[in-house]
Amino acid sequence: MDGNLSTLTQATSLFDQTVIPGDIIVDLPSVANLKVGSGLRQDCFELLATKVGTLRYKKPNKYWLESSHKRYDPSAEDTILGIVVGRNSENFLVDIKSSSLALLPVVAFEGGTKKNIPKLEIGSLLYVRVVKANHGTNPELSCTDASGKAAQFGPLKEGYMFDSSTGLARMLLSTPTCPVLQAFDLQRFKIVIGLNGRIWVNASTPSMVVLISNAIMASEFLSASQQANMVKELTDQLQTRCSVR
Template sequence: MSQTIVLPGDRLYLPESSFVTLGPGIASSSRSGNSTSDSLIFIATKLGVLSSVKGKEKARIWVETRSKRYIPAQKDLVIGTIIARHADGYRVDIGSAQMAQLDALAFESATKRSKPNLKIGTLVYGRVTLANRDMDPEIECFDPSTGKSEGFGELKEGLMVECSLQLCRQLLKPKYPLLLALASQVKFEIAIGLNGRIWLKASSVGETIALKRVIAGVNEGKVKVEKDEIVKLVKEYLA
């Protein structure tokens, strides 16, 4: 799908046979009144650029905007901070207007007798499972199709960087050069949240801080996303 600028209320037509996941800025609508049409109708809810990523079986579409506040969308990957505990789970700050709910059983191998014991302030990596305008969002920290964590769950140690929503989406694209350039110099773990948060962990505190400084520079527009410049900066920060 070619990128086009859309306005709130614009209708977006996709073939009925397409399997798509709707991202931020797009809402589903009723079927067209034209009986000869085989299309489902989707409505743009934001001003921005219509973007898409095609997978092997499904495609994901969303409206890329310059919004600073994160609005939860189903299946979004997010990084959150535990801010409260209750009998059935946790309340998590994911940067949206409402706090997210995280069930204590929404972890790998969690049972009523064996639940994770997360402290306030703990970082977690999860997926949004419920995102309705009039309800608190809900997240989970495991892959329900496998029952395994698949990288979700508590994020231990490391550092979190707050970035623009646009940069986080760019980093999830395989061809975006920033992470490839960083990985050529330092081995590290990373979790990218579509809510404008990135978690990093390298083998040493110094390397982790160097990675954070480079990403923060790119986010602020002070560093160009070019391999030579990024490699040079990493070496300078590690010197």
């Protein structure tokens, strides 16, 4: 029991703190069912940081480092946006902003069989789940949840996709009431955020899509109050332009 308390205290003291390569996050023998995410490496009896980043934790025992990069480092169970760039007999080839293309099996869809393969064109945008992410092999994707259901996964049609840093994407997803998103009327648009730094937005008008996209891109280094003020200024400007017309 004392060992468990010591381990939890050690890890908890680092939550939301910046760590550097080589920092010991937690001693492993005391932690059951550990899930290791991006930026961390399991080394013998320790969990080590492999890059600079902010330590994050999700119950029961998932740890990862949040950092801001243009290139994405895949981790199992991440939800991301991918672009179809090719296909062979077994897989769709998908660009996920990683160092290598990911593989999406043609049967990795709800009810998928080799006789019932989705018709995905080159350039199709997909919301997918990372199933496997082992060094030295291509990441494997799925368009289903862990139970095999489509859930929210699959092609994203219409709308607009833009690239952000992975840090911004994680900030948007990890904050329950992200100021820049809450400042908008959420009923007026749809948004899908990928942990690989791709964001898809769809709204009732092209001008609203542009406004929301620009606000999100500008929000990365702003405080909550600055984000709210920025959104108000942008929406006021849009309303003024619309009334003049």
